[in-house]
Amino acid sequence: MSLATLSNPQFRLAARPFGLVKPSDWAYSTEPVREITDGEILVKVLYLSLDPAMRGWMNEGKSYIRPVAIGEVMRAGGIGEVIASKSPKFAVGDTISGSLGVQTYWVGAADDKTAGFYKVDGHAAPLPKYLNALGMPGMTAYFGLLEVGQPKAGETVVVSGAAGAVGQTVGQVAKHKGCRVVGIAGGKEKCDFVVNELGFDACIDYKTGSVKEGLKQHCPNGVDVYFDNVGGEILDTVLTRINMKARIVICGAISQYNNTTPVKGPANYLSLLVNRARMEGIVVFDYADRYHKGVAEMAGWMREGTFKTREDIVQGLEKFPQALQMLFDGGNFGKLVLQVA
Amino acid sequence: MSLATLSNPQFRLAARPFGLVKPSDWAYSTEPVREITDGEILVKVLYLSLDPAMRGWMNEGKSYIRPVAIGEVMRAGGIGEVIASKSPKFAVGDTISGSLGVQTYWVGAADDKTAGFYKVDGHAAPLPKYLNALGMPGMTAYFGLLEVGQPKAGETVVVSGAAGAVGQTVGQVAKHKGCRVVGIAGGKEKCDFVVNELGFDACIDYKTGSVKEGLKQHCPNGVDVYFDNVGGEILDTVLTRINMKARIVICGAISQYNNTTPVKGPANYLSLLVNRARMEGIVVFDYADRYHKGVAEMAGWMREGTFKTREDIVQGLEKFPQALQMLFDGGNFGKLVLQVA
Numbered sequence: 004m005s006l007a008t009l010s011n012p013q014f015r016l017a018a019r020p021f022g023l024v025k026p027s028d029w030a031y032s033t034e035p036v037r038e039i040t041d042g043e044i045l046v047k048v049l050y051l052s053l054d055p056a057m058r059g060w061m062n063e064g065k066s067y068i069r070p071v072a073i074g075e076v077m078r079a080g081g082i083g084e085v086i087a088s089k090s091p092k093f094a095v096g097d098t099i100s101g102s103l104g105v106q107t108y109w110v111g112a113a114d115d116k117t118a119g120f121y122k123v124d125g126h127a128a129p130l131p132k133y134l135n136a137l138g139m140p141g142m143t144a145y146f147g148l149l150e151v152g153q154p155k156a157g158e159t160v161v162v163s164g165a166a167g168a169v170g171q172t173v174g175q176v177a178k179h180k181g182c183r184v185v186g187i188a189g190g191k192e193k194c195d196f197v198v199n200e201l202g203f204d205a206c207i208d209y210k211t212g213s214v215k216e217g218l219k220q221h222c223p224n225g226v227d228v229y230f231d232n233v234g235g236e237i238l239d240t241v242l243t244r245i246n247m248k249a250r251i252v253i254c255g256a257i258s259q260y261n262n263t264t265p266v267k268g269p270a271n272y273l274s275l276l277v278n279r280a281r282m283e284g285i286v287v288f289d290y291a292d293r294y295h296k297g298v299a300e301m302a303g304w305m306r307e308g309t310f311k312t313r314e315d316i317v318q319g320l321e322k323f324p325q326a327l328q329m330l331f332d333g334g335n336f337g338k339l340v341l342q343v344a
Numbered sequence: 345m346s347l348a349t350l351s352n353p354q355f356r357l358a359a360r361p362f363g364l365v366k367p368s369d370w371a372y373s374t375e376p377v378r379e380i381t382d383g384e385i386l387v388k389v390l391y392l393s394l395d396p397a398m399r400g401w402m403n404e405g406k407s408y409i410r411p412v413a414i415g416e417v418m419r420a421g422g423i424g425e426v427i428a429s430k431s432p433k434f435a436v437g438d439t440i441s442g443s444l445g446v447q448t449y450w451v452g453a454a455d456d457k458t459a460g461f462y463k464v465d466g467h468a469a470p471l472p473k474y475l476n477a478l479g480m481p482g483m484t485a486y487f488g489l490l491e492v493g494q495p496k497a498g499e500t501v502v503v504s505g506a507a508g509a510v511g512q513t514v515g516q517v518a519k520h521k522g523c524r525v526v527g528i529a530g531g532k533e534k535c536d537f538v539v540n541e542l543g544f545d546a547c548i549d550y551k552t553g554s555v556k557e558g559l560k561q562h563c564p565n566g567v568d569v570y571f572d573n574v575g576g577e578i579l580d581t582v583l584t585r586i587n588m589k590a591r592i593v594i595c596g597a598i599s600q601y602n603n604t605t606p607v608k609g610p611a612n613y614l615s616l617l618v619n620r621a622r623m624e625g626i627v628v629f630d631y632a633d634r635y636h637k638g639v640a641e642m643a644g645w646m647r648e649g650t651f652k653t654r655e656d657i658v659q660g661l662e663k664f665p666q667a668l669q670m671l672f673d674g675g676n677f678g679k680l681v682l683q684v685a
Contacts, residue, residue, distance in 0.1 A: 065618070066618050067617075067618045067619075234614075239609070253613070253614070253616050253617045254617070255617070256614055256617075259614075265611045266611045266612070266613075266614060267609065267611065268580070268608065268609030268610040268611040268612070268613050269609040269610070269613060270606045270607045270608065270609040271607070271609070272594070272607075272609050272610060272613070272623070273575075273594070273597055273600075273607060273625075274625075275594050275623060275624060275625035276408075276594045276595070276596070276597075276625035276626070276627065277406070277407050277408045277625065277627070278408075278625065279624070279625050279626065279627055279630060280624070280625055281622055281623070281624040281625075282613070282616060282622070282623045282624070283616060283620070283621070283622040283623070283624075284614075284615075284616040284617035284618065284619065284620050284621055284622075285617070285620065286617065286618070286620055289620060
């Protein structure tokens, strides 16, 4: 195979968005794929993970990871197949996970630290699962809930974005640990899914009802752990219902990521004082040396049939801008994945 | 002594304040002191502790302690002398600390749980110290810093309200534990005091300079522990300078207590996520069974001369409304105490 015959459609960041991402913030182009040299691999991108965190990577300023530069291929985790290799690390035919970017092919050093490639087993589970419960969202949920949230059997765990990639796993891990689990999600379909399919005890539809009334009804013993993916009004409302010594896991704030005004801080934060409660952030990379533990436990539950995940798969690299936007208007149902090849 | 000859000037809560407390929110009256019965004591109030938390007790709504009722004598901790006793628990002449209220005499059961009386030794330390470092503010500072803030030697601790009752002790305990200590206070006199008298490494005058620039200058290695007494803009600014795994102790929010608009939540709270940091509330009562440990350690430092406190003593019960207001306009310098007798 001559690689020179391959072309690489890709999305680069053209401008830093202000508020909602506009089509003009992206530059879509096609480049030829270069030959690989010693130590390098060529990866055909199969699936890309679309995550709320991507919106943050588009902003300037210090964060837990450097911003994507203007003109750079947009960062995205994904699953790909090694189609050429001059590295002993991976062989042609290997399926690998890592930071592949919003493009059709990835070329570079097999041991590139930023890419962080590792092999996945497509026979053990369908590949998109490795971008969901067995990937970053799953690890975020697993370690964020267990290490930061520290739920005890019998306690009440509330999770927002309940039908999303992180929320699905938070709720099911909490159920496996003996907790009462109440989700918050947008729409009857998502709420029915997390209750009927995933086994949550209840789910509050923030689009049609009062979150405050829902919490009163479904958390009669208050809230011990709140896993927050959304921020904004929902965080503020949950703060009014927390128990003594409650733990609030700050995982994200999807309601605030497209703000053109300053982030809305939690006005009810003094509930932390009244209740001697804690609010703490989680970044998944801190637990990298223990991912295998989370994968093993959740894969075991999957084999038993007591742990399910749902992916929402959009076809075609060219759909990337519209697909990403689904995350922010609640349009996706389950972990959002872009199928590239 | 016939108690019937004693009269009891007192302040009762007349109305729930909206924003700043108005003179008409208080009812000042004088009642006769009733005779004591079996198990009761009569206490002459010597000193009352004036604390920011009192503003919260005047509001309706669930908190860590029930609100003061309309028509009730205003709650206040204090030091008094037992001048009549029909209880074996305390003898005439004993000096005791507890919730005496804003009045001249207290009558009731010696073992009243709400009052929570215990003996103090006026020979071991001047009585106002028992309302400062050896009382509730000191215990709040000691346990809030050590148990919630968990400072390690060499770390940087920042404390707001640095010259206040809690702040003085936070900074000095942190110095004793080997930390770099930076205060935030209003005015040169207070800043000079905490640096020159109490041994803080630096103090930022929020009235004349930029807190952000001050933090950059005086916390070159970032902020590991922030002990927050003020909330508002200062909390938001410190959030931009915290280190990985920082601990923010939420002790109070004096900047927000007189709000007529909703509390300003910390807009920069997502710094908790980026930095895997924690924000946690402290209420002193949780540590009641270990107060003796805090008192013993700080009293030891006082005897060595390595721990100082400053009280700002206002004379006369009738000054109570104006004295309380000093807390909110920064008018007091040191722990604010009202001398009643």
